[in-house]
Amino acid sequence: MKRTKTALITGATGGIGQALCSRFARQGYRLIITGRNPARLNRLAQRLCSAYGTEIRCIGMDLSVKGTARELCARLDQMGAVVDVLVNNAGFGLGGPFVENQPEVQQQMLYVNIHTVTELCRRLLPGMMERGWGRILNVASTGSFVPGPYNGVYCASKAYVLSLSRALAEECRGTGVTVTALCPGATHTGFASRAGMESTLLFRAGVMTPAQVAAQGYQGLMKGRTVVIPGWQNQAVYLLSRIAPQRLVAHISGVIQMPRQEQGAGPCPASGEPEPHQ
Numbered sequence: 280m281k282r283t284k285t286a287l288i289t290g291a292t293g294g295i296g297q298a299l300c301s302r303f304a305r306q307g308y309r310l311i312i313t314g315r316n317p318a319r320l321n322r323l324a325q326r327l328c329s330a331y332g333t334e335i336r337c338i339g340m341d342l343s344v345k346g347t348a349r350e351l352c353a354r355l356d357q358m359g360a361v362v363d364v365l366v367n368n369a370g371f372g373l374g375g376p377f378v379e380n381q382p383e384v385q386q387q388m389l390y391v392n393i394h395t396v397t398e399l400c401r402r403l404l405p406g407m408m409e410r411g412w413g414r415i416l417n418v419a420s421t422g423s424f425v426p427g428p429y430n431g432v433y434c435a436s437k438a439y440v441l442s443l444s445r446a447l448a449e450e451c452r453g454t455g456v457t458v459t460a461l462c463p464g465a466t467h468t469g470f471a472s473r474a475g476m477e478s479t480l481l482f483r484a485g486v487m488t489p490a491q492v493a494a495q496g497y498q499g500l501m502k503g504r505t506v507v508i509p510g511w512q513n514q515a516v517y518l519l520s521r522i523a524p525q526r527l528v529a530h531i532s533g534v535i536q537m538p539r540q541e542q543g544a545g546p547c548p549a550s551g552e553p554e555p556h557q
């Protein structure tokens with residue numbers, strides 16, 4: 280009998296992560312979901328379970344703390360879970376001038392965005408290779424393509440995620456495992472408010488919904504694409520970053536990410552919790 284595949288999705292309590300959970304649940308995957316807020320995880324699990332009959336395990340964990348990726352994998356072993364799909368989605372940004380960011384928060388961000396992603400890939404990839412099938416989706420950003428004045432550490436961390444994903448995709452060629460970097464641009468989630476970037480031009484201009492991003496990410500992942508850039512505006516950012524002079528690219532990136540006077544800047548609506556049909 281065919282084994283039901285299992286997807287591990289980090290950052291399931293937020294916009295893109297929740298939307299990805301709905302996608303996988305609809306496709307019949309068994310889910311293991313993580314986030315720091317157990318109550319939100321449980322509510323999501325109940326909703327997806329009643330909508331799709333999905334089997335879901337919730338693990339509440341702060342991935343900015345050293346050692347938690349190892350602990351998470353130990354929990355998976357205890358459960359006897361075989362992870363077929365790893366979605367490294369948990370992450371956050373930190374807007375504002377570099378010298379005004381709290382150093383401790385910068386370090387936490389680097390931990391979630393870089394260390395946890397790397398360690399989960401390292402610990403779960405060998406099993407996928409042995410079984411001859413696996414999918415890894417690392418959520419990067421359009422910020423991976425450009426330096427990000429006023430969001431510099433975040434963009435640098437996402438450049439790492441893109442570079443690592445491309446390298447692993449190459450190393451995995453012919454093994455049955457594929458690695459995909461999903462590079463969304465501004466998306467309506469809790470991200471902008473947590474990063475303190477609601478007033479920036481980036482988030483006041485057109486943004487995508489988490490459901491749109493998740494749909495394109497899921498499709499690209501299953502096709503084994505190495506890089507998925509959802510939306511034509513984000514594809515244009517990528518093209519510009521390749522052809523325009525680098526100083527100009529950095530300047531424009533700074534202009535759109537610079538904090539603005541809040542006056543007249545409507546808050547970027549957080550995603551809330553998507554309906555199961557998303």
Ligand SMILES: NC(=O)c1ccc[n+]([C@@H]2O[C@H](COP(=O)([O-])OP(=O)(O)OC[C@H]3O[C@@H](n4cnc5c(N)ncnc54)[C@H](OP(=O)(O)O)[C@@H]3O)[C@@H](O)[C@H]2O)c1
Nearest residue numbers: 290292293294295314315316342369370465466468469470
């Ligand atoms: N929204 C955008 O404009 C945008 C653009 C490009 C890339 N991205 C990337 O997309 C991914 C998803 O973000 P989102 O936009 O959906 O934002 P979001 O709504 O804020 O969701 C972020 C998710 O990451 C989890 N997370 C954050 N810090 C964590 C920690 N220390 N430990 C464990 N989990 C943590 C959050 O869970 P808890 O808060 O419950 O812990 C939440 O589930 C991130 O990697 C982000 O960098 C977002």
